[in-house]
Amino acid sequence: MDRFLFLTFDGLSRGAVYAAFALALVLIWRAARIVNFAQGAMAVATVYAGYSVTNATGSYWLGFVVAIVGGLVLGAAVERVVMRFVDHSSPLNGVVVALGLVLIIQGVLGMIYGNEFLPAPTAFSRDAFEVGGVALLSRYDIFVFASVGAVVVLLTLLFTRTPTGLRMRAAAFAPDVSRLLGVPVGGMLTLGWALAAAVGSLAGLLVIPTELGLHPTAMDVVFISAFTAAVLGGLDSPIGAVIGGLVVGLLLSYVSGYLGATVAPMAVLILLVVVLLGRPDGLFTRARTKARAA
Amino acid sequence: MSTPDQGLALHHLTVRFGGLLALDDVSLRVTPGRVVGIIGPNGAGKTTLFNVVCGFVGAQAGSMTLDGRPFRARPHHLVRHGIARTLQGVGQFNGLSVLENVLAGVRSGRKPEQQAAAALERCGIAEHARQMPATLPYAVRKRVELARALVSKPRILMLDEPAGGLDTDEIRWLETLIREADTTVMLVEHHMDLVMSVCDEILVLDFGKPIAFGPPDTIRNDPKVTDAYLGAAA
Numbered sequence: 001m002d003r004f005l006f007l008t009f010d011g012l013s014r015g016a017v018y019a020a021f022a023l024a025l026v027l028i029w030r031a032a033r034i035v036n037f038a039q040g041a042m043a044v045a046t047v048y049a050g051y052s053v054t055n056a057t058g059s060y061w062l063g064f065v066v067a068i069v070g071g072l073v074l075g076a077a078v079e080r081v082v083m084r085f086v087d088h089s090s091p092l093n094g095v096v097v098a099l100g101l102v103l104i105i106q107g108v109l110g111m112i113y114g115n116e117f118l119p120a121p122t123a124f125s126r127d128a129f130e131v132g133g134v135a136l137l138s139r140y141d142i143f144v145f146a147s148v149g150a151v152v153v154l155l156t157l158l159f160t161r162t163p164t165g166l167r168m169r170a171a172a173f174a175p176d177v178s179r180l181l182g183v184p185v186g187g188m189l190t191l192g193w194a195l196a197a198a199v200g201s202l203a204g205l206l207v208i209p210t211e212l213g214l215h216p217t218a219m220d221v222v223f224i225s226a227f228t229a230a231v232l233g234g235l236d237s238p239i240g241a242v243i244g245g246l247v248v249g250l251l252l253s254y255v256s257g258y259l260g261a262t263v264a265p266m267a268v269l270i271l272l273v274v275v276l277l278g279r280p281d282g283l284f285t286r287a288r289t290k291a292r293a294a
Numbered sequence: 295m296s297t298p299d300q301g302l303a304l305h306h307l308t309v310r311f312g313g314l315l316a317l318d319d320v321s322l323r324v325t326p327g328r329v330v331g332i333i334g335p336n337g338a339g340k341t342t343l344f345n346v347v348c349g350f351v352g353a354q355a356g357s358m359t360l361d362g363r364p365f366r367a368r369p370h371h372l373v374r375h376g377i378a379r380t381l382q383g384v385g386q387f388n389g390l391s392v393l394e395n396v397l398a399g400v401r402s403g404r405k406p407e408q409q410a411a412a413a414l415e416r417c418g419i420a421e422h423a424r425q426m427p428a429t430l431p432y433a434v435r436k437r438v439e440l441a442r443a444l445v446s447k448p449r450i451l452m453l454d455e456p457a458g459g460l461d462t463d464e465i466r467w468l469e470t471l472i473r474e475a476d477t478t479v480m481l482v483e484h485h486m487d488l489v490m491s492v493c494d495e496i497l498v499l500d501f502g503k504p505i506a507f508g509p510p511d512t513i514r515n516d517p518k519v520t521d522a523y524l525g526a527a528a
Contacts, residue, residue: 163397163406166390166394166397166398167398169389169390170387170390170398173387173388174385174387176350176369176385177381177385177386177387178387178398179369180348180369180370180373180378180379180381181373181398181399181442181446182370182371182372182373182374182401182446183370183398184370185370
């Protein structure tokens, strides 16, 4: 039972990160109908920027802020400079360009920082508190939950309570109708990419210190887990991405804990295949969101 | 009292899609406060004309002015110019509630929710505010689109086949709405009773070319119009 509790909390902590990353994928999918395969590489690039600032100043939090702001800027730049000019007549075009971005970003990062794993700093201890002799949560886990929870709450408020959020949703559902209403559709798209990249950066900041460390490919495996989470929840569903992230985190934790860490990546891929075969629209995509503007 | 320059004026607009001449030297003055109908057979260029005004389609020749000043049509600037347009069909955000659909059309001012609620009330669909458009009957969805256009308090309201798919009672309601809209209206419509009853002036297009312009009585009795369109539509 102790082991089960530990694995559950560990899985939820990891799942929260996958949820954030899946949310980033969903944000871009809803806005542009593109699965941004470059999300992981973009996140790593901003975490490297934060790492450089932390190393130069000694301040983890300054590096943290730089990484998040860097995500906003990088996301906006990728949309404005690259994705806006992609011919979207075939969905494959965006995917191919995103994969090209992965190669470019990872190559450039390798040239600048080398291809060795660098130790990524954390702001909080990862030693778990013991409750009744059972190791449950660490300060770092609480930081992860709080960060991801804050992002989910802020994004929910943005999309449901603000005119900008309403315009972003309108632009995603029916760009031409939105234009007629004065919505700057291009600007909303840029904002969507910027927010998604910033959320991706947060996920990178949270997960990289818990894995092998900072490396140009550090988010590749995380991307697969988060993509599975997004597909599980339904690529159109932000709440589905969050729940999908938590489910994938728990699955990985239980499989790693009971069957061995080497089996875990296979479990994620099996889950992905099962979802794609059984319910390709995901568990939380409703009919009304599939039918876009009439 | 409006001066001759006021309102929207289209000067010699020509649009080609490849070898197809969609608009052929079309001119039209839309005077403030008037209801101007644009009729013609399918493919006559009515919606293309709307698309040029909205900036969805560029004209190869001709120009437009708004209140005497050159008017460069761009879709996301239309609202700024006080122009609202509905689309054929229902053109809605199916992922947004009815209230959110109308809120998206609020241009400015305080208390946008109150503005949206007033527009819904005006269109008689306040009770559907929290529902999703896809769950509603077609006629209600058409009213949602009208509410969204009206909420911006446009000076020019462009209605593209608003009576399509509506029954007699709904069309009667629409007729009252247009009469009481208290704004300039451009109306593309096939429902001749509605057009003849609400329009002050009517432009008739045939294969992109204007063949007649004038008040309903003149248009109704014009043999060119009867030959090209009304004979078939009647």
